Amino acid sequence: MFYVTMFFQYMSQYMKTRLEYRADLVVEMISDLLNQTVNLVFILVVFGHTQFLSGWSRDEIIFIYGFFLIPFALFSSFFNIWDFNERYIVKGEMDRILTRPIHSLFQVILERMELESLFGVVTGLVIVMYAGTSLNLSINWYDPFLFILFAIGGALAYAAIFIAIASIGFWSDAKTSIMPMMYNIGNYGRYPVDIYNKVIRFLLTWVLPFAFVGVYPAAYFLGKKEWYAFSFATPLIGIIFFMLAILIWNKGVRKYRGAGN
Amino acid sequence: MNNAIEVSQLRKEFKSYSSRTGLKGAFRDLLTRNYKIVPAVNDINFTVKQGEMVAYIGENGAGKSTTIKMLTGILEPTSGKLRVNGMNPHREREKFTRTIGVVFGQRSQLWWDIAVQESFRLLKKVYKVSDEQYNEHMGHVIKTLDIGPLLDKPVRKLSLGQRMRCELAAALIHNPPLLFLDEPTIGLDVLVKLKIREFLKEINEKYNTTILLTTHDLGDIEALCNRVVMLDEGKIVYDGELDALKNNWAEEKEIHFQFMNHVNLSELNSLPLQFSTDWEYDEKNQTYIANIKGEDENISQLISAVVSHFKIKDVKIHETSIEEIVRNIYEKGMN
Numbered sequence: 001m002f003y004v005t006m007f008f009q010y011m012s013q014y015m016k017t018r019l020e021y022r023a024d025l026v027v028e029m030i031s032d033l034l035n036q037t038v039n040l041v042f043i044l045v046v047f048g049h050t051q052f053l054s055g056w057s058r059d060e061i062i063f064i065y066g067f068f069l070i071p072f073a074l075f076s077s078f079f080n081i082w083d084f085n086e087r088y089i090v091k092g093e094m095d096r097i098l099t100r101p102i103h104s105l106f107q108v109i110l111e112r113m114e115l116e117s118l119f120g121v122v123t124g125l126v127i128v129m130y131a132g133t134s135l136n137l138s139i140n141w142y143d144p145f146l147f148i149l150f151a152i153g154g155a156l157a158y159a160a161i162f163i164a165i166a167s168i169g170f171w172s173d174a175k176t177s178i179m180p181m182m183y184n185i186g187n188y189g190r191y192p193v194d195i196y197n198k199v200i201r202f203l204l205t206w207v208l209p210f211a212f213v214g215v216y217p218a219a220y221f222l223g224k225k226e227w228y229a230f231s232f233a234t235p236l237i238g239i240i241f242f243m244l245a246i247l248i249w250n251k252g253v254r255k256y257r258g259a260g261n
Numbered sequence: 262m263n264n265a266i267e268v269s270q271l272r273k274e275f276k277s278y279s280s281r282t283g284l285k286g287a288f289r290d291l292l293t294r295n296y297k298i299v300p301a302v303n304d305i306n307f308t309v310k311q312g313e314m315v316a317y318i319g320e321n322g323a324g325k326s327t328t329i330k331m332l333t334g335i336l337e338p339t340s341g342k343l344r345v346n347g348m349n350p351h352r353e354r355e356k357f358t359r360t361i362g363v364v365f366g367q368r369s370q371l372w373w374d375i376a377v378q379e380s381f382r383l384l385k386k387v388y389k390v391s392d393e394q395y396n397e398h399m400g401h402v403i404k405t406l407d408i409g410p411l412l413d414k415p416v417r418k419l420s421l422g423q424r425m426r427c428e429l430a431a432a433l434i435h436n437p438p439l440l441f442l443d444e445p446t447i448g449l450d451v452l453v454k455l456k457i458r459e460f461l462k463e464i465n466e467k468y469n470t471t472i473l474l475t476t477h478d479l480g481d482i483e484a485l486c487n488r489v490v491m492l493d494e495g496k497i498v499y500d501g502e503l504d505a506l507k508n509n510w511a512e513e514k515e516i517h518f519q520f521m522n523h524v525n526l527s528e529l530n531s532l533p534l535q536f537s538t539d540w541e542y543d544e545k546n547q548t549y550i551a552n553i554k555g556e557d558e559n560i561s562q563l564i565s566a567v568v569s570h571f572k573i574k575d576v577k578i579h580e581t582s583i584e585e586i587v588r589n590i591y592e593k594g595m596n
Contacts, residue, residue: 002389009386017374096370098335100387101358254337254351257275258330 010110036123066127068190068214071154073120079159080112085169150217156238157209160245170252189214265471266309271341273302301327303495312469316482319492362432366444371416378412388435422453442474458484515579516551521572
């Protein structure tokens, strides 16, 4: 309960700061929107000529892409920790975090949230609805709930990977390029995994579960029965990986060396 | 009376990597790196009673910050026992941090972009302080530290002195029984220093707050602390009263003279005085330095003797700094 209150306290603080810099906010929203449009145009151009890609139609791929945007937006709004190593470990901000009575990861998340990214949810929904209408998908009453559940599961899986990687900073504060690399690998989750070879498919499912962010949960709504098991595993995978990531984080905090040593 | 801090055989080791020379060495470093285990804090013991004000001093790199970071739950000790406010700081971190206040002079605890009062408001929620408690306690703190007019400014627009006063207020929002201050007066001007010292004395008297502070400023210690714990190379080299420390190790005072005319060292040495004085000549600054021991009265005797015999241009009385005391102890050893 305390954590919920704290979440809203930090959020209102965040809004206040954001509203003070109105110009920045507008610029950021516009660039975000542009980014989404470019991505969409790319998809349309690439898949405009090929109607099928190992059994997936153009609209299905667009649907997956649209779905992917939603957990990704949730992830980028609340787990904006790609610069954790530099900001908190090298500069020693972690010292401050650790002298406050809230779980350290939760504090970092609260301090770094970037709610503008939630805009991506809207873009994602628009794309999903557009693709869904052209595919004439039927909607059951429980589908919206599953949609939310799968989106959250996907966001948790995505977050778990980045939390685990951020935790590396506790052991070694050397600069690594793993973070940007992960963002690239993360993008593979937005295409059907069966277009990749087996090793990559295995990797994207069980090691870096990016496939659970896009293609697996989306497969359910597309009625791809052969993937249903994976679709329904999405929330579970999200929670398991997220808990593992928190374990790694907690272990890392014990190894924290502090700045200036 | 309860002990606020109990430390026994506390130790913190860091791995320190050393690189080999040359290109060949660099390649070998890729495979196996040489490292030494360096104890930053080396099996130290001390206790601090509730309500005590203790200065924790030592040269840079002596292990002060590392100890403070272990005491505040930031770092986990390598070995040893540590109980602060009856808890294990690192293991019970979230519960523990409610009972301490922390000010790191070099690093802000406040949010950079938001107004000071917004930071306070958020911290009030973080520490679950009720409105009545907050108004009663913080109203007083804000008045004493004279930060009322700063409250609606963002932290980044404050001067260092203004910021430090706000930091101190922020650390006291939950009125903690134990306060850690790491270089709280570094870089501040005299007036702000005085204000902060006054304030710390006041809260110590009012709430029996335990204060552990690190500082390079002897003035801070003289104004606040009866007890000094001195650290050198990770070991405690002195734990006791400040006066005893000063009498034993800062006994020599330096008085610097510059004269209008040329003066010989032998003339200075033959001045009629009841105590022994060592004279040195510093050629670079054209300054004669008198090292004297014993009572403070000797200073005025010396100065009056010198003034009555020679025409002087400048006189300076040099205060022994903590660094010099530490160096003295280090060179001559304890005892």
